[in-house]
Amino acid sequence: MDYMIGVDLGTTSTKAVLYDDNCNVLGYANKLYPLYQDKPDMAEEDPNEIFDAVVDALTEVVRKADLQTGKLRGVSFSAAMHSLIGLDKNHQPITRVITWADNRAEKYADEYKKNGIGFELYKKTGTPTHPMSPLYKLLWLKNEHRDIYDDAAYWVGIKEYIFWRLFGVLKEEYSIASATGLFNIFNLDWDEQALEVTGVKREQLPELVDPLAQVTGMHDEYAKVIGIPTDTPFIMGASDGTLSNLGVNAIKPGVVAVTIGTSGAVRVVTDKPTIDPKGRVFCYALTKDKWVVGGPVNNGGIVFRWVRDQLFAPEKVTADMMNMDSYDLLTQIAKEIPAGSDGLLFHPFLGGERAPIWDANARGSFFGLTRNHTRAHMVRAALEGIVYNLYTVMLALEEVVGKPKEIMATGGFARSELWRQMLADIFESPVTIPDAFESGCLAAVVLAMKSIGTIDDLSEIEKFIGKTNTYQPNPDNFPVYRELVPIYIRLSRQLQTEYANIANFQRKFGNN
């Protein structure tokens, strides 16, 4: 038996999954590391802690493989997008990993939104004008941390740093590059204007390669620790955002992947770079001839968590005593309330919002309260609000890439029956949920299979995904949601000015 390993470099942990030739899971490791948030808007990680996590995770799963009789045919990667690390001329980190969740560059994104340069760049890079983008992080460092900016000989992301440590090569594949804001998705090269505005030189950036590119020749010391030959092919892999579509087989045109984990996203694969004239959606490369177009939302399951912790703290204790998942208990409560929550609407923007409104000032609200509304209405309204928000992302996406044919759903939220049905009802479309486990790692391994030639086409992932469940929309609920969605959308437009005002108030007076 031969083996493959998929590694997912996530924001809170690195996961590694060991597969056999048929993508059956043989082993799993998950290594956590902290997110440093000592200052408001900061969200950093330690590059060396992540490197250690990768080596540990690989070591752990390799131990489950019998490499005497079998062969490790490849190791492939999925990685969080938008990370930025400055390296000195000896390739030593002089910053931590500044992650996608870091908002300290907001001022620069705002400025570029206003002066129009942000949109000009977006049209070439596919990366929305937002502080998550390394382009704006570079502008922030250049203006506010000039010493670091001047000392940096190289700018890389976390995956590039891991490859550097393991192999001593500085390479960046198209997928991760396409989320930096510095990469032109039309000609697959760094963008001259982006380099110019940030003052970054080509020599400071890694060599661009195909996501299917292989690297071999691991430093002896690590190969020994991990327990694999130094010539084991490591496949560059791609970004988690794009691989999550592949991971649920949402790679045919018109197949939309809706993900709700802590945050959420709606994404679809296209066969050419696609730009939104209104700038609401991103376009990142999956491979050199497949692009993923979509919108990321801040307010996914994290909002459900807030509702649980704030409005249902006692029920959480009850669930614990019942040895029951507290989210399950809450969805059971929500199920007793009719679709539409008797006219209670919730806007889930507790953490500002990215797609589709791209407004860091957006705030959450309950609207339509009467004395007949109960706390149970509030939890159902919250779940519906999260879905309305994703639905509006899909409406934006539709304008750019056309009507979806099929919806695949993933993420922690998809564990709930109620939520799956709600997704089908609000989207008015069948929703398919794969049982798949760690679909990011699986997708990385499928890239590797293509790279080493065991499959011809990425769509062959279908046979590795296994069982799926499909939920049909319930026509009884259409009239309800068809009336509420337009109110939901109009409200978030009308409230825009007051979002800015209340956010200003909160910055000035609050600890919010």
Next chain:
Amino acid sequence: MDYMIGVDLGTTSTKAVLYDDNCNVLGYANKLYPLYQDKPDMAEEDPNEIFDAVVDALTEVVRKADLQTGKLRGVSFSAAMHSLIGLDKNHQPITRVITWADNRAEKYADEYKKNGIGFELYKKTGTPTHPMSPLYKLLWLKNEHRDIYDDAAYWVGIKEYIFWRLFGVLKEEYSIASATGLFNIFNLDWDEQALEVTGVKREQLPELVDPLAQVTGMHDEYAKVIGIPTDTPFIMGASDGTLSNLGVNAIKPGVVAVTIGTSGAVRVVTDKPTIDPKGRVFCYALTKDKWVVGGPVNNGGIVFRWVRDQLFAPEKVTADMMNMDSYDLLTQIAKEIPAGSDGLLFHPFLGGERAPIWDANARGSFFGLTRNHTRAHMVRAALEGIVYNLYTVMLALEEVVGKPKEIMATGGFARSELWRQMLADIFESPVTIPDAFESGCLAAVVLAMKSIGTIDDLSEIEKFIGKTNTYQPNPDNFPVYRELVPIYIRLSRQLQTEYANIANFQRKFGNN
């Protein structure tokens, strides 16, 4: 020692208080009766149940008086406004008491708002165009219950019915009359146009008298039961809405009374009838030369009750176990949150709203939510929202009668320290709270004292009110509330269209 009795005919109970000459309280009785709400928007009472309650309450307090050595110098009344009862030609009720809270005439108020006749009438009657007004109740009966309308020989309110039962006279004083929508507050007579549109004839309405007018000659049977001479003077009294200003000595120009009980109001006394060119405030007669101008709000303490029952059900149980008032426990929680609730705004329109927006479709909302907001923020935001709403009523009132000089506060809400301070801070004005007990009954008795000549001027009530506490506004909180109030006001304006849309949805689909 001589005695006086004040009776308050309320929506949920009738209260009677026995006083000595110096308005010291000697006895108290409270008789409850049900509110019938079998249909949506209906809110009725049984006139005979109320009559029995009045007799019972009087009987009970009279027993505490020593009428061998002392004399009962007078009994006087406060009564809920806007009630309507149809009597047949034998003065038998053919309807229940249709109370102020009954909304079934909404369609007719709406129609008259749109066609402008409502405003024309308001400018003469001082009664806002709203289903609470007997004028619109009559239009509703005329159009939808023609049999009742045709059978009615007389139209009266609850106080008139009580006097009829006790004395066999049909009299209505200016104060209650001025809240019927049928009464011209400028010439103190029924309004011709109002009679015309409702088709009601003068002969169908009681004789108009001064609130200080006395009636004697009680039917023997009741005088016997109650235990008083038949010649005891009964003073007509006035409406609870206008007496509540007298009851806290808010009768000098510029002294504003803010009341929050289940519902709420902001009121000021003027020495001439005063009309709002924007139609937002009422003007009712207190006596024949004093008028009360103000705005009633639906959403007072009842909103706090909703917050307690829905969001703080577990804490209510905790308070019960501690033998502590649950509202006290909640205000203690709210106190820990800074003024302004860290930028969480609450619009309290859970039951539509009367003043200042007069919009039955208005709905409640929480706005500005972030993940840092807790349930404790929600209770403080709710209390602040109730006060913002009253403050906007005062702003409307200010346009009509000028800046307030002093604020007196009453109602169940005034039991809370936190809320008194909040009122002072948001209104940016000292707030005085009398310790007085059942100020409606006290005010009725002070009317009686003027009627029988023991005082010259109503302002002498000051010496009977006793101890007061004054709360100074805290300037630390001004900047916070000065930023939030304009956002609060703009939001309720901007949301107007969506209030209508969500209310329509709720009528169509919900059980709300």
